[in-house]
Amino acid sequence: MATGRPSFGTREGTSVQVFDGFTVVELADRRNQFIGKIMAESGARVIQIEPVEGSPGRWIGPFADDKEDPNKCLDYWWYNTGKESIAIDITRKPGQDLVRGLIAQADVFIESTKPGTLKGYGLDYDSVSAEHPELIYLSFTDMGQNGPWVDFEMNDHAHLALGGPMGSSGYSDPKETPIGGQRNHAYNMSSVLATHTITGALFERLSSERGQYIDISIHDVVGISTEAAVPYWLWYNQAALRQTGQHAAVKYRPTTQIMCSDGKLVQVTMPQMPLNAWVQMVKWMEEVGVAEELSDPKWRDDFYRADRLRNGDEIHEGIIRLLSKVTSEEAFHRGQALGMAWAVIRAAEENMDLDHYKQRDYWQPIEHEEIGKTILYPRALHTNDLLGTRPKSRAPHLGEHTSSILKNDLDLDDRTIEAMTKTGVVR
Amino acid sequence: MTSKPQLPQGFLTGTRIVDFSWKTVGPWATRMLTPYGAEVIHIEPPHRPDDHRFEFRPVYGDAAKNQTAFRDAPDSPAYYTTPNFSHLHAGKLAINLNTRHPEGMQLLEKLIATSDGLSENFSGGVLDSWGLGWDRLKEINPKLVYLSLSGYGHKGEWGSYRSYGPSAQASSGLTFSSGLPGKNPAGWGYSYMDVTGGWCGGLGMMMGLLRMKRTGEGVYVDYAVTEAAMAMLGPFFLDYQVNGRPTRRPDFPPGNRSIWPEVAPHNTYRCAGIDRQGQDWFVFIACETQQQWESLCAVMGKPELLSDPRFVTMADRRANQDVLDDIISTWTAPRRRYEIMTLLQDVGVIAVPIQNAEDRVEYDAQLRAREMYPVIAHPEVGEFEMERYPPRLSRTPADNHGRAPILKEHEEYVFGEILGIDSQEMNRLREGGVI
Numbered sequence: 104m105a106t107g108r109p110s111f112g113t114r115e116g117t118s119v120q121v122f123d124g125f126t127v128v129e130l131a132d133r134r135n136q137f138i139g140k141i142m143a144e145s146g147a148r149v150i151q152i153e154p155v156e157g158s159p160g161r162w163i164g165p166f167a168d169d170k171e172d173p174n175k176c177l178d179y180w181w182y183n184t185g186k187e188s189i190a191i192d193i194t195r196k197p198g199q200d201l202v203r204g205l206i207a208q209a210d211v212f213i214e215s216t217k218p219g220t221l222k223g224y225g226l227d228y229d230s231v232s233a234e235h236p237e238l239i240y241l242s243f244t245d246m247g248q249n250g251p252w253v254d255f256e257m258n259d260h261a262h263l264a265l266g267g268p269m270g271s272s273g274y275s276d277p278k279e280t281p282i283g284g285q286r287n288h289a290y291n292m293s294s295v296l297a298t299h300t301i302t303g304a305l306f307e308r309l310s311s312e313r314g315q316y317i318d319i320s321i322h323d324v325v326g327i328s329t330e331a332a333v334p335y336w337l338w339y340n341q342a343a344l345r346q347t348g349q350h351a352a353v354k355y356r357p358t359t360q361i362m363c364s365d366g367k368l369v370q371v372t373m374p375q376m377p378l379n380a381w382v383q384m385v386k387w388m389e390e391v392g393v394a395e396e397l398s399d400p401k402w403r404d405d406f407y408r409a410d411r412l413r414n415g416d417e418i419h420e421g422i423i424r425l426l427s428k429v430t431s432e433e434a435f436h437r438g439q440a441l442g443m444a445w446a447v448i449r450a451a452e453e454n455m456d457l458d459h460y461k462q463r464d465y466w467q468p469i470e471h472e473e474i475g476k477t478i479l480y481p482r483a484l485h486t487n488d489l490l491g492t493r494p495k496s497r498a499p500h501l502g503e504h505t506s507s508i509l510k511n512d513l514d515l516d517d518r519t520i521e522a523m524t525k526t527g528v529v530r
Numbered sequence: 531m532t533s534k535p536q537l538p539q540g541f542l543t544g545t546r547i548v549d550f551s552w553k554t555v556g557p558w559a560t561r562m563l564t565p566y567g568a569e570v571i572h573i574e575p576p577h578r579p580d581d582h583r584f585e586f587r588p589v590y591g592d593a594a595k596n597q598t599a600f601r602d603a604p605d606s607p608a609y610y611t612t613p614n615f616s617h618l619h620a621g622k623l624a625i626n627l628n629t630r631h632p633e634g635m636q637l638l639e640k641l642i643a644t645s646d647g648l649s650e651n652f653s654g655g656v657l658d659s660w661g662l663g664w665d666r667l668k669e670i671n672p673k674l675v676y677l678s679l680s681g682y683g684h685k686g687e688w689g690s691y692r693s694y695g696p697s698a699q700a701s702s703g704l705t706f707s708s709g710l711p712g713k714n715p716a717g718w719g720y721s722y723m724d725v726t727g728g729w730c731g732g733l734g735m736m737m738g739l740l741r742m743k744r745t746g747e748g749v750y751v752d753y754a755v756t757e758a759a760m761a762m763l764g765p766f767f768l769d770y771q772v773n774g775r776p777t778r779r780p781d782f783p784p785g786n787r788s789i790w791p792e793v794a795p796h797n798t799y800r801c802a803g804i805d806r807q808g809q810d811w812f813v814f815i816a817c818e819t820q821q822q823w824e825s826l827c828a829v830m831g832k833p834e835l836l837s838d839p840r841f842v843t844m845a846d847r848r849a850n851q852d853v854l855d856d857i858i859s860t861w862t863a864p865r866r867r868y869e870i871m872t873l874l875q876d877v878g879v880i881a882v883p884i885q886n887a888e889d890r891v892e893y894d895a896q897l898r899a900r901e902m903y904p905v906i907a908h909p910e911v912g913e914f915e916m917e918r919y920p921p922r923l924s925r926t927p928a929d930n931h932g933r934a935p936i937l938k939e940h941e942e943y944v945f946g947e948i949l950g951i952d953s954q955e956m957n958r959l960r961e962g963g964v965i
Contacts, residue, residue: 121741145737164790165769177772178790181764228924247922252896256822256880260786260796264814265894269786269798270886271719272708277809280798281884282716284708285783291762292726295733299562300921302736307541307926309743315925323920326890326897330554330695330720334613336887337903337915342806343719343886348705349696351719359696360714368714370700444681444692448715450778451703451763452770454756462686465757471772478771483761484730486683489749490737 120146120491125210125305129186130193130202131158132215133259134321135243136182137287137294138301139213141483143185145491150209150508151183152202153190155530157501158183167474174500175473181498184469184480188499189508190530197528199224204513206231210314211239211301218248228316238314239304243297247320257321262289266325271332273345275355281345293324295484357419360448367431368448371422371438373412378403380441384425387437393424455479467493502530534943535623538929540567545739547647548638549573549622552580554721555695555755556651556679557618558728559735564621565919565928571641571944572619572935576626576963579937582618583610599937609910610937616908617916621932623940626965629660633964638662640949642670646742647735651679654689664750674748675738679731683754693755695721702759703766707777710785723759730758765790786814787851793818794847795826797855798884799862801870805886813867815858816880823847825877830861868893891915904930941965 123146129139131153143149151158160182161173168175189205192198203226206212212231214221221227228240242248245257263269263283273281297319304315327333332351335341343351348360348370360368376384381403388394396417402408412418426434431447438445454460463486466479480494509515509529523529537543542563547570551557560570574580583599599608628634639662642648648667650657657663657678667676678684681693681701696717699705705717721727734751741749760767769775782789788796796816803811817823823844827835835841835857840850847854862870867883874881883889890897897903903915918930945951945965959965 119741119745119747121737121744141733162791164792165765165773165775167772169773177768178765181768246896247900250896250899252875255875255882255896256878257882258816258818258880260788261814261816261880261882264798264884265882267885267887267890268718268720268722269814269884270889273716273719274710274713277804277807280710280786280800280812282708282710283786283814284704284718284722285789286707286763286765288722288726288762292729295726295729296562296920299729299733299736300923302733302740303541303566304923304926306736306740306743309740310541313925315923317924318922319920320900322896323900323902323918326894326902327917327920328722328725329887330725331614331617332720332887333891333917334617336891337917338613340888342888344807345719345809347714348717349719350721360717370696370705370717372694372697439688439691442692444694444697446681446693446697446701448700448705449703450706450776451760451766452776453778454701454703454760455767455770459682459686459688460757463683463754463757465760474772476772478768481760481764481767482757483764484758485734485737485751485753486757487734487749487751487753489747490734490741490751 119489122147123491126150126208127211127213128152128205128209129213130216131160133160133163133287134215134245134290135213135294135297136160137291137483138241138243138298139186140182140184141294141298142211142301144483144494149186150205150504151186151188151499152193152205153188153501155190155192155502155527157190161501179498180471181480183498184494185496186499187504187508188502189505190502192528193224193226195528197523199226201509201513201529202226203231205508206238207235208512209238210305211241213241213243215243218242218244218253232314232316236313237308239301239308239317240314241297241301241317241319243293243319244321246322248318252322259287259289262321262325266322267329267332268325271329271343271345271351275344275346277344289321289325292328293319293321296324357416361423361426363426363431363434364428365430369426369431369434369438370446370448371426372444373419376408376442378405381408383441388421388425391425391428393421393428395421395424397421469494469497471497505529534947535569535940537569537621538565538567538932540565540929541926543567545569545647546645547571547649547735548642548645550648550650550652552582552651553694554618554724555728555731556649557582558725559677559679559731560622560649561618561620562729562732562919563735564932565930566926567929570622571940572622572624573627574624574937576628576965579610580615582615583612583937607910611908611910611934616906616914616934619934620906620916621929622935623944624935624938625941625944626938628964631962631964633959633962635660637945637949637964639670641944642667642674644948645671646673647675647677647739649677649679649735653692654678654680654682654684667750668748672748673742673746675735675742676748676750677731677735677738677753678751679728679753679755681755683757684752695724695727698723698727698755698759702756703763703777704759707763707766707783709783711781711783715783723755726762727755727758731755788816791818792848793844794851795854795858797851797858799855799859801862801865801867803866806888811867812884813862813870814880814882814884815862815874818880820844822879826874826879829873829877829879830858832857832861906931906933908933910936
């Protein structure tokens, strides 16, 4: 049985991965798959138990060549790099026994079923921890294990709505809809917090040699994710206005998305600018002929500039004039040279051409024989060889490792495996 | 002031972190350790306290030097505590230290030598300029876990570039993936990548501590917030490479509709009422299954939609989303948002109001039942409610009663007990502007 004791050496500089030697078993679900991915990218062995019809994550899309195929779902590919797949019907007793056998060999078990579901299968924490007290058992669910809304039907976007991100995000028009970002953000952010919790529990177990139960509610996590919104309500009863592309605030503020000469937007921050940077900024404005009144020496006074930044629009208007005369890339780099945290509003894929991330070894090649192609994956979440974070291999095909896991991990013989396959207990 | 801080007992009891964090992303990364008993020492420069203690009051140029503490009344005591600071630094210790003074640097090196972790979110190059690059840090403490949080990471040609949450969101593609088609991106109405980005950094620190405990080795985590942000968008990169489909295209982003999975309805719908800022109230509704669609039609009293050729299959409903959304909006418009939620959730349909902060605190029965707003006692501002740190661990629970430190609160403990400086020497250091 895995104990979490050190299972690797201590040589300085070796590519020791943080989760080396740990086994994670996860019940496939759209909510939790990012947790296993992060752990697999840092050395854990992650076994995903799928239903025989495939993980719900295999049917999301998009699909390679837009043809629906559980082994060609790109969303699934992303969230399941480096895992092994075993397909088991856990609604049946023989399937439940297999899951119990796998959990007995695991350091971490992750599930996202509705509360009470696994108790009916004898797979709840109390049942499995009696014989395996070292197990770290995470229930990662929409609402946690208790509360009046525990049976709510949710999806990722519903979490962004109920949990607050959409309440703060949208447009500077009180009639316009709030907006939630595209692509599993509630699940992602909650998974990061959950992985932190698991890592802490493993840290603790190195001393105590005991596991524990963890209850994480996605709604709880998303609910604290909106920065100062809730603290401001709790202290001041202040409610905020949604504003295009920037923080919700009590009053409307000037736009921070500014159009450049190449038709691209740059996200600006209103500068906390020391005098020498201000002088350079004005010089830049003068070069392109838009400085106007900002050339006046009175603007070199820190107090005057700070006051007008808060109470006037001259600096903001000057920056709009400036950026209308330069390309977005020039605005970005020259703004950065002046200490401005400006950034081009890029489409995600436009980052793939940038030298900076190539220099950081961020993009990792993974071969996909399904499409006869190697494609580049971002690392999740840290570009760090000492932690070991990098995707190791493509996502598994449905039930790709069923036989090998049954044979090697559960000691089943070929005949038994064949019978289970025929009767649909496994695939 | 008291000397030894009363920290909760947890699995990080005895773990000491030197915390040069400011703004939001850095403070969050280390704030995740305090519920488990870690001793996180937040270091502020003398004469210029953490700007979150001032709640966005002006800190420009020379004006920063004249920051003054809050006073509730002209003759009341001054204090340096605000909602944001209280939230981000809960459970930490606070000292002042002048790192521009040679003696200040000596004290810092001694503190690092006795610590397990160091976290900072300065721009790239700042610690190097102090003579505290990774090579030097390793010399001081070979077991040190060093987390640097920056927009673009320290390595690479943009290593010195600056970034805040909104810039990281813009640069990564996160801003671009949130909005209505044909309009500017709506982006995120808060610093998503300062909060979630801070959590990703905090995970790097926790992973580093676990690795250190297993191997005895320190590690330098050069964490780039924009890289974590791109990892939040992973499938877009695959779709671009495999199907040649960029996100910069006319129908993207699609507002609150779902591109994948291909389901409809999946949108926000205006309902009765406005919030206290005059913004319309909306409810989000989605039907991912045929059963949910049938239940929605039943609750709306529109069974005829089930046989309407425009809506029979999911593909039909996707193809006719505009008219479908109009029908649902007509039904929601005169109704209250929580009433809609209850009616539809009772029959298993995904339906929730778009809640703002007030809603989550005052009307969210689930968050209240889960005790998400524990009361914190603070010596300067009294008792107040604060957001709870969410994980529930059965055997080593997170503590949720840590409060943010008042200014210089733990000077005696850190300089006296940890570094062994006597009171006479401490006075000399104070007078010399070192602490």
